[in-house]
C-alpha cells in the first residue's frame with residue numbers, strides 16, 4: 001500500500017443529474033460538428049488557444065503518468081515549407097506506389113491526394129512526438145533509458161484531448177499522418193527517443209472550405225448492450 005502522505009483527497013464536484021445532462025448534451029452537440037478540414041485560411045490564431053489546448057492534452061491519463069509526449073508548435077514559414085515539401089515527397093511516393101488499390105479505394109470518398117498545401121496555409125502546425133522511452137541518469141552520470149509503458153495508447157488519448165480542445169475553441173484541424181514521417185525528427189531536430197506521431201495543421205477554415213459528405217456510424221452500430 002503506498003504511503004498515505006503521498007495521496008490527497010480527490011477534487012470532485014458532484015453535479016445534479018440535470019446539470020450532467022445539460023453538459024453532456026452541449027458537449028455532444030458541439031463535438032458532432034467537428035470535421036477534418038483540408039483547406040485553411042492563413043488568418044492568425046491567438047497563440048493562447050494553442051497553448052491551452054496543449055495544456056488540455058497534457059492533462060490526459062498516461063501509462064504510469066509518464067506523459068510520453070512532446071508537442072512541437074510550428075509557426076515559422078520556412079519550417080512549414082520544409083515540412084510540406086518532405087511530406088509531399090513521401091505522400092507522392094505513397095499515393096503513386098506504396099498504397100494498395102484497396103487503400104486508395106477506401107480514401108476515394110475523402111478526396112485526398114499527395115498535395116498538402118494546408119501545411120503551409122495553416123498558421124500553426126502541431127507535430128506530436130511519442131517518447132518511446134525516457135532518458136534518465138545512472139549512478140555514473142551516464143544517460144540511461146527509462147522504460148515507458150503504453151506510450152502509443154497514452155499519446156493517442158492525449159491527441160484526442162487536443163483535437164477536442166482545439167475544436168471547442170472554434171479552430172479547425174486536420175489529423176495528418178504522412179508516411180513514413182521520420183523526416184520530422186530531422187527537420188525539427190528531435191532526439192532519438194522521440195517518434196513522430198501525427199501532424200496537426202490548426203487554424204480557421206478557408207472561406208471556400210468544403211468537406212466530404214460522409215457520416216458517422218449510428219449509436220446502434222457502435223454500442224453493444226449486454
Ligand code: IYR
Pocket residue numbers: 091107110112113114176177178179
Ligand atoms: N497519409 C495520407 C493518406 C491518408 C490515409 C488515411 I487512413 C486517411 O484517413 C487519410 C489520408 C494522407 O495524409 O493523405
